[in-house]
Amino acid sequence: MTTIAAAAYFPDRLSVQSGTGAFTIEIADGLAAAESAWRELERNAVMSPYGRYDWIAHLARNVPPSGEIRVAVLRDAAGRLAVTMPLQVERAFGARVAAAIGGKHVNYNLPLIRSDLFPALTPERTRALLRQIGQALGVDAFAWPNMPTIWHGQPNPFASGGRPSPSDAWSLPLEADGDATLARSMSPEARKKLRNKVRGLAKLGPVSILEGRDPASVDRILDAFFQQKETRFGELGIADPFAEPGMRAFIRAAAIPEGIEAPAIELYGLVCGERIVAVLGGAADPHRLSGMFVSFEQGDAAKFSPGEILVTDVIRLQCARGRSVFDLGVGDARYKRSICDTVEALVDVVVPVTGRGRIYATLHGTAVDLKRRVKASPRAMTMVGRARRIKATLRG
Structure with missing residues (x-):
């Protein structure tokens, strides 16, 4: 006993x-x-x-x-x-x-x-x-x-x-080479389509990745994210979970580095010209970046799948930084299946x-x-x- x-x-x-x-x-x-x-x-x-x-x-x-x-x-x-x-x-x-x-x-x-x-x-x-x-x-x-x-x-x-x-979750074991990782998980046709979309997006303005490394960059990314989500949920006619009391303050606080500690949430924005056209945020530790949310702008950039472009760019960054796993979280979606090759x-x-x-x-x-x-x-x-x-x- x-x-x-x-x-x-x-x-x-x-x-x-x-x-x-x-x-x-x-x-x-x-x-x-x-x-x-x-x-x-x-x-x-x-x-x-x-x-x-x-x-x-x-x-x-x-x-x-x-x-x-x-x-x-x-x-x-x-x-x-x-x-x-x-x-x-x-x-x-x-x-x-x-x-x-x-x-x-x-x-x-x-x-x-x-x-x-x-x-x-x-x-x-x-x-x-x-x-x-x-x-x-x-x-x-x-x-x-x-x-x-x-x-x-x-x-x-x-x-x-x-x-x-x-629901189960979708993840991607990472190799040191980001392109090799994506070549393993994505079909040749999917990678070709994505390259064409990258070229199409670049015609709208220079494309780059912005990381949330300080309060200014975190606020810039989150301003775009909250607006994109508010617009999207408004179009769907459903309540915006990121508008719930405290949620925006939580994400911002967790995304700002404190001393030597890496932030608990990492933020990435896909910049086209002067606009952030897609955002990815993920819970982070030394081994894994776990996608919490992805959003994209509903304007002229949307036809080039900026969210998917951003996800693949972030995967390359995680490979270069030595992380072993990237995931897109719980729930099934076409873009998750097209990029991640493991069901958890x-x-x-x-x-x-x-x-x-x-x-x-x-x-x-x-x-x-x-x-x-x-x-x-x-x-x-x-x-x-x-x-x-x-x-x-x-x-x-």
């Missing part, structure tokens, strides 16, 4: 000893209480770019989560950091649930795991650890959407038992801790299965689109 020792309260942290296994579990109240350990583990962790302290801290600061923030920090018997698990504790279906921070804004969810532990953690041991952490948190269940089943080429033990997410399977993971948590897991699983079936049906998605437009019209 697993026993949890009596809790001892400190000014900003609750420490709990696990009665089994070789880990000490500490529960930090809020992000700041775990910042030092979190940043230390980032240097040698298996993680996604969305797990960086800066990415989550900027999001939580500008788009506060619906629940209380807790961070589980695990140390091994020698006191070395092993796992960092940021969570928001909220109520759902009558249960107290520890959920991933970020929700729909995150393409890939998983805890930070010390790299040498990742292959050693079995699904059984991982579930036992989660139950111990859940008891320490006082929750009924854990919930992670969009959990990758494979990460850094290894099976993800935290994904065991998950249900297929409503995602699952929604719910781990019950109590009997109430098992009820929550059943209800949540039913909702996920229904959403996946809807997304797989063109007819159903057409109906969803109509409903969204009607809702936006009534709201406006």
